[in-house]
Amino acid sequence: MKFTIRVRLTALFAALFVVLAAVLVATSYAFVARNTGPEARGVERAAALQEALTDLGVDFPAREFPERPLSGPGPQNDPLADAVHDIELQARAQVLRDFLTTSLIAFAISAVFAVGLAYWLAGRVLRPIDEVTVAANSLSESTLDRRLHNEGPDDEFGRLKTSLNAMLDRLERAFESRQRFASDASHELRTPLAVMQASADNTLATPRAPSQARELAEEVLRQVARSDSLMSSLLTLSRADDVIHTRESADLADIVATAVSDLEPMATDAGVRLELDVEDAPVLGDRVLLERLAVNLVDNAIRYNAGTDGWVTCRVWSDGNHSIVEIANSGEAVRESEVDVLFERFRRGAQRSEVAGHGLGLPIVSRVAEVHGGTVEAVPRESGGLIVTVRLPRMTAAGPDPSSAT
Template identity: 60%
Template sequence: MTIRVKLTAMFALLFVVLAGVLVTTAYLFVASATTPEAQQADRQQLLEEALADQGLEIPEPAGGPSPMPSGGPGDAIGQALTDIAAQARANVLNDLLTRSLLAFALSAVVAVALAWWLAGRVLRPVDRIARAASTLSERTLDRRLPEDGPDDEFGRLSRAFNGMLARLEAAFDARQRFAADASHELRTPLAVLRASADNVLSLSRPSKQARELAEEVEIQVERADSLMSSLLTLARADDVIHTREAVDLADVAADVVSAASPRATELGVAIDLEIEDAPVLGDPVLLERLVANLLDNALRYNLPEQGWVRCRVRGEDGHALVEIANSGPELEAGDIPALFRRFSRGGQRSEVAGHGLGLPIVARVAQVHEGAVDARPGSEGGLSVRVSLPLRPSA
């Protein structure tokens, strides 16, 4: 039950109780006022008032009132009048009860309708806040509720809600700035280390120990640089404001596959590309990284010398689909969710160089573009990942 229904029930119940008390009181009052004793007392009082107005008094019999002999005609007439009065009283009370119940039922229906309307009026500010909260996302934290209403409980609630939004917006901005600044600052010492290693390797006759150390430094710098790039991608994906442009995923996939072809040839992996137009609205950098991470994941965790990768891009039922499947070691369906957690790698994948951010970036980029990711084990081993994004409206 919603709060509006509960308030309606409470208001209607209050009216029903009050109306019931009123109807019952009116019925009992009329019933007590129409008893024979009450009518006789009223007639006696009226007679006394009429005689008093004329200056007369009702004489008291010396021996007290003399009742009419039983069985006479006066007794029969009195009994008939009494029966008629009792029947009339019963008819009046029954009619009063029927009309009162009918009026009570109609009033109850009107009361429920009025209570529903009143509850809606009372809860309208809360409903406005709920609708505003349901439309919020990381990209709309700059929205605020109007605060031009009275300074009441709902006005204070709106101001408190706006204050919470302001704090959330500041927290998101601070997080994005920290991630981006930290990544950029860390790239400076990495560049220095890479330059130092290159200087050592460029010597005409470096010692064996120096060469091995320089090569190891280059490997670690390359891994650190890849990690920084991934962190920057995540920071861009988590940003509340990012670019929305017309992008064709078919063109993105073609460029990514073309750039990865030399690496695939070196690994002995065949890439099968099949693309159709799939226009979307999104951040070109993030979408390029999404496809690149999927392809890099498919090449990295593949069979040596005889592996394959299938890349399909197409539009279908209002969505742009990117499907990349590969050969490789068999995976259990229960192990796949862990692959989409940041810095999480398991099974045979832990033996391959990587930092565990490839598929989490894919999931996050799809999320900020209002899309979805579906991954399942391949029928011949490996992994099949399908990303669905909304097609561009004009398309």
């Protein structure tokens, strides 16, 4: 069984108190025992006894009582000394018993209070650690610009906060560098792609171009289109990973309806029927990312479908604290073991390798939902196809409901 640091500090403080209190009780008991023995201050006690007897009218000649041991016989033929000695021993024993009993009771009561005091003191000592823990747990890649408050003294906890703030500075710079690299690389790659596309278009526009050149130009256009789609996906992932992307109010119903309308020609060419059922589903987020989420969901549902007589249903609604998008489609059966693979970047299911794509559709959906505090769930249908459900925090008049974030 593992105990918390607070419990261990409490035990340490309480044990220290018990040791010190036990030493104090033992020392006090030894001091009292030493100063109440027959050999201690014998002359003073004899004088006090003589004065007490004189006050009572007893004629008692001045004398010194011989010292007697704590136990055993004393001097012979001295009954008064024996009586005084017995009285002293009884009084001393009673005093010591009372002193020890009172000390032990006070010791026990103090020990109980010491445990509570030690627990409270340990909490006070560890409070800065709790503050650091709460602040650290509230940080994420979208809130790396926050810092821990460090207005206290320059002690161990102050230096800890300073170190954590310095680490956050380095993390923020690293994230920004990564985002800039991904964005710059994607933009720079578009320039040679545009040149290749222009060259292929010129070749196809030439009336007397050799058939081999035309076939090569068509292949170049197909690869350029695929590369351009890949660049767009990488830019979307870069934007989703960006810690400073904008947030605004949006309605998932409008976004999904627009995506369905834009992809209607693609569905018609593929022989897939689109069905739309939407209700208001307000959210707070990056509209560009949310639009890409909707397009990827519908595009994937059309691409990986049964073909002729295939169908895709798109539903949008609000339920409690969530705004929900559900995309279901017909198609080939998907094994449960393949579902997690579909959300990995550049990974595709075994039954999807024949369809054109680059394996970033559902990973982008998952990432966009994650940066918006939502979740994505994919469930295979028994008759084939998938049901993909996205849940995002529903926006209320006061903003997104924090209780809906997972």
